[in-house]
Amino acid sequence: MSIFISSLISVLIALIFLGFIILSLGDDPFEAYWQLVSWAMGTVPGLIQSLVSMMPLLFTSLGVLIAFKMKLWNIGAEGQFQMGAFAATWGALYLFPNIHNPWVMIPLLMILGAAFGAFWGFLPGIMRAYLGVNEILSTLMLNYVAIYWVNYLTYGPWKGAGSYNFPITAKFPQSAILPQYGSGGLNFGIIISIIMAFFVLYLVKYTKFGFHLEIAGDNLRAGEYAGINVKKLIILAMVIGGAISGIGGMAEMSGVLFRLQPNFSPGYGYTAVIIAWLARLDPIATIVVSFFFGALLVGSQQLQLFMQIPSSLINAFNGILLFSLLASEVFMRYRIRVVRS
């Protein structure tokens, strides 16, 4: 409970600082916050948009969460997400042109997305496990590679017919599109993402793998003494996390966008780092926090539209929030110490 309160206080502190930053451009922070909340959480289309934005955030947050459990800094969800989206597009448009049954197509695309996301997690995983390569740097570098890969395909060989000069692929065939509910963008991918959260909960709480993650996270060396194959665990955590982010990329393609284009992700994989941290690596709390950040994203787009407040505001918020979360942890540690003595 005190963890919940400290998170809440951190968010409040970050909002206060953010208010001053909004003020620095001469805008009224109260009006900005009101605009943000009233559209994204107070109207039905806004709520639907927030849910749609929640989905990629939830997938990628769950992806990084697993590695974070063992204090492995997987910052590669962005690249894994983009590789998943790439793989889904490859499957839908080029690999399986003759499959017209969505019951076959969708699972195939999901496996493909998971496989490429997993591969993008496997590379930094194996480099870390066997060569001690810092996973922050390797995952970040691979993010850039994935982004340029998508750029290359969409500007080059995959540029869709009839897209004029825009770097965008052809639209997915109907069989590759996830079930849609209404016209606001609600789709089956959102349900998959929530199921995924419960799957991750099961994974980290009720399996030997999750137990090992916990031990290795507390103390890597103790893990080794306890007979855990830490190398294997590192690779496994990166691969599973990558697969989940990859499925997220697939779901974003098949559920929301239906075609690949550059910059299709506003940095979901980076925001995921903050979400996982704010949710204290709890998969169920991650659902709630992802929704909150989805709403924030939708709201910040509204702010850009109606108050001309640049939407990179949300990145600044992320940074401030992470700092205040970290600081709040210190103060919690101090309080515990005082009680003990």
Added chain:
Amino acid sequence: MNDIVISTFSGAIRAGTPLLFATLGEILAERSGVLNLGLEGMMLMGAFTGFSISYITGNLWLAVLAAVLIGGLMASLHAFMSITLRINQVVSGLALVFLGQGLSGFWGNAYVGMQANSFQNLKIPLLGDIPYIGPVIFDRDVLVYIGYISVPVIWWFLYKTTAGMNLRAVGEAPDAADARGINVILTRYVYTIIGGFFSGLAGAYISLAYTPMWVQNMTAGRGWIAVALVIFAIWDPVIALIGAYAFGGISVLQFSFQILQVPIPVNIMNMFPYIFTVFVMLFASSNRIKKLFGAPTALGIPYSREEKT
């Protein structure tokens, strides 16, 4: 052909200069035992601040000074978090990147597409006339020259002065340094902030000399490449110089390839610096090499007098 050779090598130096500044600064910070992963954020703030001050005042040196100071200011936040509050330096560095990306993007939005004063080439007499070497090395802007000078100065400082020895002691054996009367906390603060100065300067170079304009996220991962370069350079300023210019060379290769009409798509060539970084890490960061050449022993470990293990 000569033109291509000269433009490739001079491009390598130009593209390598921001990497060099950031790497040198991070070497100082890490030598004191503080790992600051926030280079990308500090560079972005430096780039934005430098550009905006140049746009507003037209004074380039004031712009550079402001960029340097903002880098130091951001670094002092990291220093407070990691040295005083002793929180996880990795996460604090990441937070610094988010903060820098967000604030520079937010405040910089008004400056997109604007033009500001920028550094012009300043040919050094005599030296600039040497064939090949002159136009590549001695016909650059002032900041590049500052980069040349920084390397021997920092090398001399690290290895030949008492202050440099104290700095290394703090990063290697903070307990012993403390016992000898060196103020560990103060030393770490000072060099973390100096590291920030350099990152701010690196950012200023990008927006005031390399590509004189402001674009959101214009550092494009160079801050992270610099973090990797520190490891590649095994915390040595001279190797950092070689590494930075080599990386600069890789990132401008695409322009030369375009002129030579090498049939590799631009977006594939854009991947090169990042892929190359991963390869460099593969060789440089194996634990064996780290042990052999010595990363600062206390790197990333907060120092506290009471808590001894």
